[in-house]
Amino acid sequence: MKRPMILSAAACILLSFLLMNSNSSVLIIVATLCFDALIFLLIFKKTRVWAIIIALSFLFLLSMVRLNINYIDEFKYFRGRQLKIEAVVTDVTIKEEYSSLKVKVTESKEVPRGTRLSLVYYNGNFTVGNELTAEVKLWPIDKAGKKYNYADRVFATGRITKIVDTRYGDNIYHKLHNFKTRVTGTLFSELDYERAAFCSALTVGNKEYISDDFYSDVRRSGVSHVIVVSGMHMSIICGSIYTLLNKIRFNKQASAIMTLLFMLFFMALCGFTPSVLRAGLMYGVFLLSRIFLQKGDGLNSLSIAVVLMLILNPYLIWDVGFLLSAASTFGIIVILPIIEGYIDKFVKFKWLNWLLKLSSITVSALITTIPISVYYFGEISIVAVFTNIAISFAVTALLILVVIGIALHLISGSNFLVSMLFTASSVISSYIISVIKFFSSLPFAAIPCKMWAIMLIYILILAIFIILKYTYIIRKEKRSV
Numbered sequence: 001m002k003r004p005m006i007l008s009a010a011a012c013i014l015l016s017f018l019l020m021n022s023n024s025s026v027l028i029i030v031a032t033l034c035f036d037a038l039i040f041l042l043i044f045k046k047t048r049v050w051a052i053i054i055a056l057s058f059l060f061l062l063s064m065v066r067l068n069i070n071y072i073d074e075f076k077y078f079r080g081r082q083l084k085i086e087a088v089v090t091d092v093t094i095k096e097e098y099s100s101l102k103v104k105v106t107e108s109k110e111v112p113r114g115t116r117l118s119l120v121y122y123n124g125n126f127t128v129g130n131e132l133t134a135e136v137k138l139w140p141i142d143k144a145g146k147k148y149n150y151a152d153r154v155f156a157t158g159r160i161t162k163i164v165d166t167r168y169g170d171n172i173y174h175k176l177h178n179f180k181t182r183v184t185g186t187l188f189s190e191l192d193y194e195r196a197a198f199c200s201a202l203t204v205g206n207k208e209y210i211s212d213d214f215y216s217d218v219r220r221s222g223v224s225h226v227i228v229v230s231g232m233h234m235s236i237i238c239g240s241i242y243t244l245l246n247k248i249r250f251n252k253q254a255s256a257i258m259t260l261l262f263m264l265f266f267m268a269l270c271g272f273t274p275s276v277l278r279a280g281l282m283y284g285v286f287l288l289s290r291i292f293l294q295k296g297d298g299l300n301s302l303s304i305a306v307v308l309m310l311i312l313n314p315y316l317i318w319d320v321g322f323l324l325s326a327a328s329t330f331g332i333i334v335i336l337p338i339i340e341g342y343i344d345k346f347v348k349f350k351w352l353n354w355l356l357k358l359s360s361i362t363v364s365a366l367i368t369t370i371p372i373s374v375y376y377f378g379e380i381s382i383v384a385v386f387t388n389i390a391i392s393f394a395v396t397a398l399l400i401l402v403v404i405g406i407a408l409h410l411i412s413g414s415n416f417l418v419s420m421l422f423t424a425s426s427v428i429s430s431y432i433i434s435v436i437k438f439f440s441s442l443p444f445a446a447i448p449c450k451m452w453a454i455m456l457i458y459i460l461i462l463a464i465f466i467i468l469k470y471t472y473i474i475r476k477e478k479r480s481v
Helices: 004-019 024-043 045-075 143-151 172-190 193-204 212-220 231-247 252-269 274-291 298-312 314-318 320-346 350-377 384-412 416-441 451-480
Strands: 081-094 099-107 116-121 131-140 154-167 379-381 446-448
Touching: 004 024, 004 045, 004 298, 004 314, 024 045, 045 131, 045 154, 045 298, 045 314, 081 116, 081 172, 116 131, 143 154, 143 314, 172 193, 172 384, 172 416, 193 212, 193 384, 193 416, 212 379, 212 416, 231 252, 231 274, 231 384, 252 274, 274 298, 274 320, 298 314, 298 320, 314 320, 320 350, 350 379, 350 384, 350 451, 379 384, 384 416
Parallel strands: 116 154
Antiparallel strands: 081 099, 081 131, 099 116, 131 154, 379 446
16 A cells, blocks of 8 residues: 555544544543554554554544543533633734633643633733733533634633733744734735735735625635635745746755745744644645655645644644645645646647646635535535636735745845835735626625535536546557457
């Protein structure tokens, strides 16, 4: 078996869906059975590949058991219970009447250290990185909020009843927040509000400046994956850098190392958010394989990243960012070569061939993200293919221009070259926004759709593809006889 990591990823995903609502006793029994199977398989030399798959599944189950026992089971009894904690603020959302905080516990007698909590506070403002000592009342996460919160490793919610002490925190959260603020400030200083808001979402995944109306336009036009920093973004940015370095005659190892360093810079631009870490891990595995002189395998790289992320947090399977990131990367790896093969076969004009191949990146990602969009948003965009074809080249160009512009602005400040880059970015972003608004305004842009219907369509398409391929092979064999 050449790709055991693919089956490992599939096993972890299947276990996620099957056991997500099970109690700790069931998880322990399944983990024990998995461990017994692992010991049995290790005895037989011919089954070591399956031993790898089961070993990774066992680690996944252990992680799920640990989270259930240490956090989920622990907080079942925290119903309005008041206690004292020391924590660092990791995220802040300011509402009209209150602040919504996500904090990481650094010290407490009752709450395990490192626990993430979602808290409400009515009498003051905080910034990311603030360290506080407070009295809080906690409740377990309700059924409706489990998916979102567990995926973000938040296992209890509550409110701050009293601030005992608050202080400036010179920690990693504060430094990353300041850096991300500088990046956002650069965009808003060089572009007008609407274009800066769009570029902020596109490049660093910051969607707080996007209006509800425009976000609805994005969904109706079928380009939700564009404003979620994912494997597609990482492929465009890092793939362009890697290709450019190879063109100027760097060897593969040097190109991979330099691309890896730039990838870390891009991840820092985004503030090392979970979706960016996932995308970076996926592409980083590919780059590391090139550094160590191994042939890069996209599916194996994706599978390794998925397995590692699910072992670290099994509840990521409920996170829409994780699903969109993995699905779009899968589409680029599997479907893109097929589309490019047809383009090479039927399009001989060089520039048109290149343009269609560039557009096919986002189309490949779209094909695999449609089911996820339907599941979470309950509708399918009829105009998605046309919107993606119309903006795919522009999105690629805008990503590259904005990232380079931000990097140069942070290094040397505003100058003629930076202004030129952002002027070009302004023109391109205006075009993308106009296209999205035009297609979303069409009366038939999006229609309600059930998940079973979209899955049936995909099954029919797959069946037709298999039949055509099978009949082609039979005809080829008959011609050769």
